[in-house]
């Protein structure tokens with residue numbers, strides 16, 4: 001509980017700032033060692049306004065830590081083959097360390113095309129089958145940034161997970177499923193609920209920690225939650241021009257002990273996580289690079305920056 005009697009608000013901004021400070025230091029050390037800054041390519045397919053805003057935020061975050069961000073715009077009418085060739089060029093570009101592709105893609109394009117084309121070593125938001133497989137095996141790899149952010153907020157806020165009952169509502173490959181896998185790594189007892197779950201209310205009432213990622217504004221209400229539960233509200237929905245979560249924050253705050261606000265909870269941490277994964281990618285690529293190629297890259301990067 002907060003000193004004023006309401007639940008503790010698990011704000012994302014201070015956690016994101018702490019993560020970004022670590023990344024900024026790592027970027028500085030990398031630049032001193034390598035002679036150039038790490039780079040992230042953000043691919044926007046079509047002129048989807050909310051996605052463009054989100055990508056601009058990522059580029060701003062990149063600048064704030066000294067990472068070079070490159071927006072790559074692809075026509076919304078592009079074919080799968082064209083998108084594949086754009087990604088293949090980025091895969092082969094030694095000046096690009098990480099690639100993210102903004103979702104959702106226009107309907108005629110195929111997510112599998114992207115997932116199978118992207119180089120897993122540059123897949124810093126974990127959409128390739130290789131990184132998804134590593135995640136499910138509990139091995140090192142890249143993880144979906146939003147899912148990792150949801151768990152990072154709990155861990156960095158000192159919320160105990162080991163042995164606790166956690167319910168993740170939502171089973172998408174980008175949020176619910178990977179969040180559940182990450183929670184298992186922290187030894188939580190995890191259940192995953194979805195649209196066919198028979199008694200969601202009963203399941204939620206048994207949960208010490210609840211992570212909600214369903215895309216339905218205000219769907220989980222206070223009466224569905226156990227008193228004292230901790231809630232991570234991943235949802236981002238626009239209702240009458242206002243951003244609201246998947247949890248009805250007003251009624252939930254009557255019963256929970258801690259909750260992430262929306263906006264200002266998971267969102268800011270997601271961007272910071274992307275940057276840490278980019279740094280990991282850059283460090284791994286630098287370590288694996290033959291010397292001659294490294295010299296060439298350093299010269300090209302210095303000319304660019």
Ligand code: NAP
Pocket residue numbers: 146169170171172173174175176193194195196197200213214215216219234235236237246266267270
């Ligand atoms: P998604 O792909 O549409 O998946 C939604 C999931 O919710 C599905 O597994 C679905 O079940 C489940 N679901 C839908 N209605 C349900 C209900 N009535 N009861 C129980 N489960 C239900 O969505 P997503 O991409 O995972 O995104 C989820 C939310 O997170 C959205 O609000 C999105 O905007 C937000 N988000 C936030 C961030 C961030 O940085 N904060 C990033 C990404 C997404 P089925 O599988 O049975 O259909």
